[in-house]
Amino acid sequence: MKKLTFILFMVLSIPIFSQGRYPFAVTPMIEEYELPASCIADYGMEGVVTDAMGNYDGTLIGDATYDTDSFFCGANSIILDGTNDALDCGAVNVTTTFSIELAFNLSELGYQTVLCSNRNGNDLENGFTLYAELNESLKFKTGDGASGFDYISTATGLFNWDEWNHVVITVERNNEIFFYLNGVDVTPTPNDLDNTIFAVSGQEFDIGSHNNNTYEGNGYFDNVRIYNSVLSSAVAIELYTNKCLY
DSSP, X not given: OOEEEEEEEEEEEOOBTTTTBOOEEEEEEEEEEEOOTTEEEEEOXXXXXXXXXXXXXXXXXXXXXXXXXXXXXXXXXXXXXXXXOEEEOOOOOOOSEEEEEEEEEEEEOOSEEEEEEOOBTTBTTEEEEEEEETTSOEEEEEEESSSOEEEEEOOSSOOOTTSOEEEXXXXXXXXXXXXXXXXXXXXXXXXXXXXXXXXXXXXXXXXXXXXXXXXXXXXXXXXXXXXSSOOOHHHHHHHHHTGGGO
């Protein structure tokens, strides 16, 4: 379990009457925060793409590199140029219940811009993908490579490109899918998918591209985390609200 620590400073006034003034003593108070125990991969992008959880170290593909334009409190992100670039996280073993968290800042939007995906090779209907759409909506699409595909989209006009956005999506294969954008629940109604055409695990998981380099992201990505559980609404919103503490 990953522990995250930050320091609060409490200012105490101590009167010294002989000097006629009030000097201040600064006392650090340390409070620890923890990511949800179900976090199986954590990429802070702070000059490396190693997994802080020790499970799935990443590899930058193409001309992908690090940049100082980062999501809030971090020092770095990764930048992709939209042509054969990605972060390859390897074969992340998500289950039939999982959540994905990431921050993105896209320089431009295409018809479908991949935020993350585990779709397999040239078979674009085998696996799942989270897209940012040209109409400023989010879309989650999935298929099993044999029975077609299904998808669910949020309302349009939810975010601005060329600025940082934070998204959490929670997926339960036999139940519902929820979307959280910048700390707000933006889940559409209905919010379930066809369980019979749902593929989830054992394939290469990429940030910013399908793993055959299509619908690629042009912009910045940061704070990518994968969980093998459905995060509660309260936790999903807190990850944004307290983003500098995780």
